Amino acid sequence: MNGTPQPLELPALSDTTPAAPTRHFSLSTLLAFLLLLCILALLIADRCYYLNHFGFLYTDSDQASLWYQADDISKFIFREPCFYGQSYNIPLEAWVAAPLLWFHVPHAMALPIAASFLGIFPFLFLALAAFRKGYHWGASLILAVPLALPVEYLAITSLPRGFVAGVAVAAPAVALWLFSTSRKAFILAAFFAVFAVTVNPNSSIILLAAGVYALLINYRKLAFYGYSLLGALLATPLPITVWLFYKYHPECDAYHVKNADMVFHWQTLRESFFMPMQNTFNHATFDMFFADLVPVGHKGWLILWILPILFVALLLVRRFKFAIAFFIAAGFTLLTLGIDRIHSSSPHIFYPGSRMYLALPVLIAVALLWFVAGLNSIFKKWRFIPPAVAGVLLLSLLVMTCYKKYALLKFPSPLIPRFCLPPVETVYQLKSDAAVVEDMCRKYNVSLVLISNSWFTCFNEAGPSMSNYAFETLAPDFERRTYRIKEERTRLHENVIVFQPQSSDITNAQRIFPHATIISRSPRLLLIECKPPGLSGMEISDKIGIPYRSTF
Numbered sequence: 001m002n003g004t005p006q007p008l009e010l011p012a013l014s015d016t017t018p019a020a021p022t023r024h025f026s027l028s029t030l031l032a033f034l035l036l037l038c039i040l041a042l043l044i045a046d047r048c049y050y051l052n053h054f055g056f057l058y059t060d061s062d063q064a065s066l067w068y069q070a071d072d073i074s075k076f077i078f079r080e081p082c083f084y085g086q087s088y089n090i091p092l093e094a095w096v097a098a099p100l101l102w103f104h105v106p107h108a109m110a111l112p113i114a115a116s117f118l119g120i121f122p123f124l125f126l127a128l129a130a131f132r133k134g135y136h137w138g139a140s141l142i143l144a145v146p147l148a149l150p151v152e153y154l155a156i157t158s159l160p161r162g163f164v165a166g167v168a169v170a171a172p173a174v175a176l177w178l179f180s181t182s183r184k185a186f187i188l189a190a191f192f193a194v195f196a197v198t199v200n201p202n203s204s205i206i207l208l209a210a211g212v213y214a215l216l217i218n219y220r221k222l223a224f225y226g227y228s229l230l231g232a233l234l235a236t237p238l239p240i241t242v243w244l245f246y247k248y249h250p251e252c253d254a255y256h257v258k259n260a261d262m263v264f265h266w267q268t269l270r271e272s273f274f275m276p277m278q279n280t281f282n283h284a285t286f287d288m289f290f291a292d293l294v295p296v297g298h299k300g301w302l303i304l305w306i307l308p309i310l311f312v313a314l315l316l317v318r319r320f321k322f323a324i325a326f327f328i329a330a331g332f333t334l335l336t337l338g339i340d341r342i343h344s345s346s347p348h349i350f351y352p353g354s355r356m357y358l359a360l361p362v363l364i365a366v367a368l369l370w371f372v373a374g375l376n377s378i379f380k381k382w383r384f385i386p387p388a389v390a391g392v393l394l395l396s397l398l399v400m401t402c403y404k405k406y407a408l409l410k411f412p413s414p415l416i417p418r419f420c421l422p423p424v425e426t427v428y429q430l431k432s433d434a435a436v437v438e439d440m441c442r443k444y445n446v447s448l449v450l451i452s453n454s455w456f457t458c459f460n461e462a463g464p465s466m467s468n469y470a471f472e473t474l475a476p477d478f479e480r481r482t483y484r485i486k487e488e489r490t491r492l493h494e495n496v497i498v499f500q501p502q503s504s505d506i507t508n509a510q511r512i513f514p515h516a517t518i519i520s521r522s523p524r525l526l527l528i529e530c531k532p533p534g535l536s537g538m539e540i541s542d543k544i545g546i547p548y549r550s551t552f
Contacts, residue, residue, distance in 0.1 A: 043123075
């Protein structure tokens with residue numbers, strides 16, 4: 001070393017076994033680490049901009065449900081293993097946000113922060129793991145991928161809705177399968193893989209790719225099978241616990257996935273590619289599922305070019321085992337379009353089709369790592385070529401960031417549909433409504449707020465959280481919190497408020513309860529006074545015509 005900066009040389013990611021960690025320090029390593037930090041700073045700034053201009057301003061009823069659940073977790077109250085009212089989606093965002101609530105971070109901020117962290121965690125974890133192994137350019141490419149994706153992806157992966165949790169948990173499994181062949185790695189990788197699929201099966205795409213690669217590398221080792229089985233068995237208590245809980249508490253499963261929806265149909269797959277009764281390409285379907293996952297153009301059909309190009313690139317750099325794993329995962333991705341449940345989506349960010357494929361950008365990031373690592377084994381005599389190609393790829397990803405339409409996040413955002421399920425409201429409006437309701441509850445000594453039509457408001461779960469539980473709510477028509485239904489079958493109330501009552505509710509209430517009257521116009525609040533000792537919340541809702549929920 002004569003003090004002159006040396007060319008950054010990446011150890012080739014072997015097609016037989018991962019390379020040993022690079023432990024020596026050099027100026028090139030320091031520069032590569034600074035580059036990684038700069039990209040991380042851009043990624044954090046990207047998320048902060050979203051949170052300040054959108055994430056902290058809007059919410060929906062599913063997010064508000066997580067507010068409530070995070071509050072319970074912060075108080076060490078554990079009622080259900082999944083989202084309240086459904087038998088799937090482990091509420092990892094609520095668990096991550098719970099410590100923030102201890103420090104009095106508002107719910108409307110704590111949950112989006114938690115989701116944003118989980119959204120970038122797979123890229124950050126894999127980038128750090130790659131950097132530690134000496135794949136410096138590959139690490140930077142991994143971290144730059146989410147930066148290059150459109151604003152819609154930024155929003156979807158920052159919504160506390162359970163979309164990103166499974167992919168986040170899958171990251172350790174992917175890193176272990178890629179970079180380690182130890183027995184401990186086999187155990188932990190299988191453990192996190194089962195854990196991730198239990199949290200959200202949308203992680204299966206990247207797990208399949210990494211798992212197939214690990215199998216191709218270790219298929220001759222009996223230890224791989226034995227210790228992987230051990231790791232999977234160690235994780236099975238979680239899915240078994242979830243299954244047993246809802247088996248013996250079916251009343252908690254108000255919104256569940258029907259088995260028939262999980263069946264694969266060739267006709268569904270064909271109609272995903274081609275318009276029914278026509279032979280034209282189905283752009284609408286591919287836009288719904290993949291437009292949010294491509295860097296420029298926001299056109300879903302581009303994924304049919306991106307995946308083959310990456311596959312061919314891996315073949316050209318002779319990363320054959322990686323190419324096989326990538327091909328299987330990409331094929332699996334397209335085949336899942338034949339599953340009916342996949343098509344349970346809406347053309348907006350709060351219930352997008354792309355939520356099913358959020359592992360795809362992680363797969364693309366890993367493919368870029370494989371590609372750059374393969375270049376090093378081919379161009380051993382021309383060492384400048386791999387970093388030059390990697391630099392061009394990195395610069396291209398960063399340039400794509402400049403084309404992100406951040407204006408879509410500014411109020412009033414076109415990303416907010418006029419009407420959608422789940423209902424979407426501004427945090428400001430919910431806070432204002434909660435303040436009015438809290439004042440009226442104190443003034444009239446009200447012990448319960450009934451929600452007349454929970455399909456059009458987030459107030460059922462958001463109201464108590466925003467008022468520091470000055471009042472409790474109940475939405476009989478679709479109450480996710482089953483324990484609240486049980487409580488309100490026996491708890492008696494003399495004074496009850498109906499939030500945003502419908503005309504039929506007012507007519508029924510004034511006919512049965514002579515002193516029922518409107519006490520607020522914005523929001524509209526109906527006060528119902530019952531004779532001592534009062535009536536239960538479920539009795540009152542039944543008398544004024546608010547039906548008890550059905551399951552879906």
